[in-house]
Amino acid sequence: MKPTATALQTAEEPADTGAQQIRDAIRDAIVERRLSPGTKLSESDVGNLFNVSRTLARAALQALSYEGLVNVEKNRGAFVAYPSPEEARQIFAARRLVEPGILREAAARITPSQIQHLKQLLLEEGRLMGERGQTARRAEIKASGDFHLTLAAISGNAIMQRFMDELVARSSLVIALYGQSTISSCGHSEHGDVVAAIERNDLDEACQLMLHHIAHIEADLDLRERKSVGLKEAFEL
Amino acid sequence: MKPTATALQTAEEPADTGAQQIRDAIRDAIVERRLSPGTKLSESDVGNLFNVSRTLARAALQALSYEGLVNVEKNRGAFVAYPSPEEARQIFAARRLVEPGILREAAARITPSQIQHLKQLLLEEGRLMGERGQTARRAEIKASGDFHLTLAAISGNAIMQRFMDELVARSSLVIALYGQSTISSCGHSEHGDVVAAIERNDLDEACQLMLHHIAHIEADLDLRERKSVGLKEAFEL
DNA sequence: TCAGGCTAAATTGTATACGATAATCTGCAC
DNA sequence: GTGCAGATTATCGTATACAATTTAGCCTGA
Structure with a gap:
C-alpha cells in the first residue's frame, strides 16, 4: 500500500507490447477502409495472420472494442463495427x-x-x-x-x-x-x-x-x- | 463478407461475461475511494479475490487501463491510477x-x-x-x-x-x-x-x-x- | 420438397503452463 | 558496516489446453 512514488508517469505506453501492434494494424485497416464494416474478425484468423496466439489476438480485439471500432458479441465473435x-x-x-x-x-x-x-x-x-x-x-x-x-x-x-x-x-x-x-x-x-x-x-x-x-x-x-x-x-x- | 445484418445492435454489452463483473467491482472500489491511488493490483491477487484465473483478472485490469483508472506498466503490473x-x-x-x-x-x-x-x-x-x-x-x-x-x-x-x-x-x-x-x-x-x-x-x-x-x-x-x-x-x- | 431435430465442426470462454523480466534477498569482499 | 554480485522469488507475457456455446450440415420423416 505504499504510494510507490509513481509520480513522473507522464506518458507511458498503456499496455502490452504485442497486442498493441496488432491493434494498431487492424485499426489502420479499418480507418483506411480496407476492412469493411461487418467483417468478421475471428480470433484464430487474426492470430494466424500476425503469427501470435489467440491470447494476443483476443486482447487486440478487446482493445478495439473499447474504441468502438469493433463489436464483440458474446460467444459469437468480433466484427468490424457496423454503426447504426x-x-x-x-x-x-x-x-x-x-x-x-x-x-x-x-x-x-x-x-x-x-x-x-x-x-x-x-x-x-x-x-x-x-x-x-x-x-x-x-x-x-x-x-x-x-x-x-x-x-x-x-x-x-x-x-x-x-x-x-x-x-x-x-x-x-x-x-x-x-x-x-x-x-x-x-x-x-x-x-x-x-x-x-x-x-x-x-x-x-x-x-x-x-x-x-x-x-x-x-x-x-x-x-x-x-x-x-x-x-x-x-x-x- | 456478408453484411451479417447487424442492424439492430442498439445497446449490447461490449464484451466478456466474467471480466465485466470484476472490472465493475474494481471500478466501484476506485470511484468510491476504497482503493487508493497507487495501490498495486496484481493479476494473481485480483484473480484469487474473485475466484477466477489470471486470464480474466488481466482482462479486467486491461479494461480499466483503457478508462484511465488503472496504469499498467510493462512487466511490472497494474496500479490504481495516480494522476499527475x-x-x-x-x-x-x-x-x-x-x-x-x-x-x-x-x-x-x-x-x-x-x-x-x-x-x-x-x-x-x-x-x-x-x-x-x-x-x-x-x-x-x-x-x-x-x-x-x-x-x-x-x-x-x-x-x-x-x-x-x-x-x-x-x-x-x-x-x-x-x-x-x-x-x-x-x-x-x-x-x-x-x-x-x-x-x-x-x-x-x-x-x-x-x-x-x-x-x-x-x-x-x-x-x-x-x-x-x-x-x-x-x-x- | 420441406420441416425438424440430431450430430459434428468451428469458435469463443476460461484455465493452466511455461518462459521472461524485474524485484528481493543472501553472502562475500572490502 | 557497507557495497556489490549472484541467486532466488515473485510477477508478468504469451502460448496452449480444455470446456462451453454456437453454427452448419445431414439425415430422417412427413
Whole structure:
C-alpha cells in the first residue's frame, strides 16, 4: 500500500507490447477502409495472420472494442463495427460538441511552427487529392483525419486527444457505410479556411467554419435506416 | 463478407461475461475511494479475490487501463491510477469543455419525468450528506457523480455518456489525491441550482452555473507538484 | 420438397503452463 | 558496516489446453 512514488508517469505506453501492434494494424485497416464494416474478425484468423496466439489476438480485439471500432458479441465473435444511423448521428453530434472547444484551446496555445506544420499537412492533403489510385485514396483519408487530430494534439489535452482519435476513427467507418459522394471524405479547402481563420486570430469565425465543415461531412451521408435489406425487397426491383 | 445484418445492435454489452463483473467491482472500489491511488493490483491477487484465473483478472485490469483508472506498466503490473497534477488539470479542462454542451443537449430533450428523476437524485444526495459514517460518505460520492452522469444520459448521446463516465470516475481519483476540504466532493446546492435553471429554461444561466460548479470543485484541489516527497524533506519537519 | 431435430465442426470462454523480466534477498569482499 | 554480485522469488507475457456455446450440415420423416 505504499504510494510507490509513481509520480513522473507522464506518458507511458498503456499496455502490452504485442497486442498493441496488432491493434494498431487492424485499426489502420479499418480507418483506411480496407476492412469493411461487418467483417468478421475471428480470433484464430487474426492470430494466424500476425503469427501470435489467440491470447494476443483476443486482447487486440478487446482493445478495439473499447474504441468502438469493433463489436464483440458474446460467444459469437468480433466484427468490424457496423454503426447504426443513430450511432452515426451521435458520433457527429459529439464532434460538433467538442471540436469547437478543442479548436479554441489549440488556437490559444498554437506556435508559429505548429501553424507551419498544419499548413504542411494541408499541402500534403492537396497533393494526395490530385493523385489517383487506391493507395493515394487511403493516404488521403488518413490525412484528412490527421488535420482534426493534429488540432487536438496542439490543444495539449491528452484526454481530448484520445477522444478525438476515437471519434475520427469511427467517423471513417460511418463514411464508409453511409457516404454518398465518391469524392473525399473531407472538404479539403475547408481545412484551409479554418487554418486561415486561426492565423488571423478570428476564433469565432474559426469555430463557425469548423462547425460548417463537420455539418458538410455529415450532409454527405445518407442516414436512412437500411434494416437488413436482405429480405425480398432486395430482389423485387 | 456478408453484411451479417447487424442492424439492430442498439445497446449490447461490449464484451466478456466474467471480466465485466470484476472490472465493475474494481471500478466501484476506485470511484468510491476504497482503493487508493497507487495501490498495486496484481493479476494473481485480483484473480484469487474473485475466484477466477489470471486470464480474466488481466482482462479486467486491461479494461480499466483503457478508462484511465488503472496504469499498467510493462512487466511490472497494474496500479490504481495516480494522476499527475497535469493530468488532473486536463481532466477538468475536458469537463469544462464538454459539460456545457451536454447540458444544452439534455435540456433540449428533457421530459418532466426526467426532471422529477433529477430532483429525486438531489434529495437522495442531500439525505446522504446529513448522515455520517463511511458507507454514507461513499454513497454520497457516488450520488454526486451520478448527477453529472444522469445529465449525460438524458442528453441521449451514448458516446458522450461513456466519455462522461470516464471523466467522472477519473475526477474521483483526482479528488482523492488532491482534494483539500474533507467535505463532499461536489457542492450539493450547486446541483440544485443547475436543475432550477434548466426548469425555467434558462440555458445560458444553467451552463454558467455548471461551469462555476466545475470550477468550484477544481478550486478545492491542491495541485502543487508533490514529486516523490519520499526524500529527506519528508522527515525534516 | 420441406420441416425438424440430431450430430459434428468451428469458435469463443476460461484455465493452466511455461518462459521472461524485474524485484528481493543472501553472502562475500572490502 | 557497507557495497556489490549472484541467486532466488515473485510477477508478468504469451502460448496452449480444455470446456462451453454456437453454427452448419445431414439425415430422417412427413
